[in-house]
Amino acid sequence: MEGNRPRPVSEDFLQRLAMTLRLDEAERVILFQLALGRTPPPTGPAPNPCADANMQAVLxxxxxxxxYLSNLWWDILAHNQPQEDWFPWLPYERNLMRFAFLFPEAREQLVNWRADWAVPFLAQIRYAIATHPGAKELVRLRDEILAGNKEARELWAANQAQAHPDGDIRRFRLPYHQGEEVRVQIMAFAPLRNRDLRAVVLLRV
Known part of the structure; x- marks a missing residue:
């Protein structure tokens, strides 16, 4: 409190609070109305014609x-229920890279965050920008991450590039499963009708 006035809070703080408390959409709207006097920003990316009912059936x-299915700049367009069970942040932050670099919870959930996640993620962003130079969303995503994460700025200077994570083995810590740690192999592929989309499956190993 500043005097008798409540200290203002940010949208990011409220989003993280909603995620931590696992609020549904109606509860999240009420939280924002009470704290900021307005509704929260939309959580989903713009609709994509390839993220249709058939693709959802595949997932x-x-x-x-x-x-899950993501677009070129890592907005998650569709996912199955186990994905949301493992990643409860999905209803509040639909972009995988934004979560990984701008949410403190990511360092807990993504085991060995710096070496196994941050370094290859930044390398994937660099590769995507190089191969899609006209995609302003990718540049915007990179700039937002580098502005918001000092460690990401240091790692970006290494100039590494990586096309995809297909076949990589990494570890997750599941926040609502008593912190259970799982080891998974990432299986990534693209629909033939739009190779800028990524379909990713996490297989326990």
Whole structure:
């Protein structure tokens, strides 16, 4: 409190609070109204014609493995239920890279964050920008990450590039499963009708 006035809070803080408390959409709207006097920003990316019911059916058919579909700049367009169970931040932050670099919770959930996640993620962003120089969303994403994460700025200077994570083995810590740690192999592929989309499946190993 500053005197008798409450200290203002940011949208990012409220988003993280909603995620931590696992609020549903109606509860999140009320939280924002009470704290800021307005509704929260939309959580989903712009609709993509390739993220249709058929693709959702494919993701659902991959149960029990978490799976998702993302676009060129890592907005998650569709996912199955295990993906949301493992990653409860999804209803509040739909961009994988923004979560990884701008949410403190990512360092806990993404085991060995710097070496296994931050370095290859930045290398993927660099590769995507190099191969899609006209994609302003990628440049905007890079700039936002580098502005908001000092360690990312240091790692970016290494000038590494990586096309995709297909076949990589990494570890997750599941926040709502008593901190259970799982080891997964990342299986990545692209629909033939739009190779700028990424379908990713996480297989336990």
């Amino acid at each position: 659902d058919a991959l149960l029990p493995h978490p799976a």
